[in-house]
Amino acid sequence: MPERRHGAALEQALLDAAWDELLSGGYARFTMDAVVKRAGTSPPVLYRRWSDRDALVRATLVHVLRKNVLKVPDTGSLREDVLAILRDINTNRVQLMTVMSVYLASYHLETGTSPAELLDPADTDRKQAVDAIYDRAVERGEAGAERLTDRIKALPFDLLRHEILTTYAPASEQVLEEIVDTMFLPLVR
Structure with a gap:
């Protein structure tokens, strides 16, 4: 007889089952019943936490992204910090980005x-992680705070996402450096 799950362990099992269900059939075939079956639980257990499949999808994505939080580098250089994050995404998150x-x-x-409306970046601590490297760059005098708008801060990551989603493959080191050196850094200096 399987061990009965409670609290955080149960919620994690439900969200992991929901992620597996999304991976196996996408949103079009994603149902609450399929998640219940995959998690080995009952409908009331799932519905007490999430009232519908959209709420469950959003919670599942937050769960998965929190499990895959970016490491915040501190290399002493804005260029190297941004490249380190891009390399991390490029190495470890291509499949996650493509699947999502x-x-x-x-x-x-x-x-x-x-896609921007699906999740609030604050839900997954991504915004705070990336803002930390920009705050340090301003303190070091590498970037002007007035130039670091939300769009400019997102630019290197948006360009990498575009590259990955148009090729379904990791970007080359040359592309990463071109994103940072040619397109991003001139805008913040």
């Missing part, structure tokens, strides 16, 4: 939302 983009396309079509 491809499997959630029907979610965006059905709900009329964009």
Whole structure:
């Protein structure tokens, strides 16, 4: 007889089952019943936590992204910090980005939302992690605070995401350096 799960262990098992369900069939085939079956639990257990599949999808993505939090480098240089994060994403998150983009396309079509609307970056601590490298760069005099708008701060990551989602492969080191040296750094100095 399987051990009965409670609290955080149960919630993690449910979210892991939901992620596995998303991976196996995408949002189009994602149902609460399939998650219940995969998690080996009952519908009331799931519905007490999430009222519908959209809420469960959002919670699942937050769960997965929190498990894959970026390491915040402190190399002493804005260039090297941004490159370190891009390399981490490029090495460890290509599959996650591709899966989220491809499997959630029907979610965006059905709900009329964009990928940016699906998650608040604060939910996964991504914004705070990236802001830390920019704050240090301003303190070191490497970047002007007035130039670091949200769009500019997101630019290297948006460009890498675009590269990955158009090739379904990691970017070359040359592409990473071009993103940072040619497109990003001139905008912040």
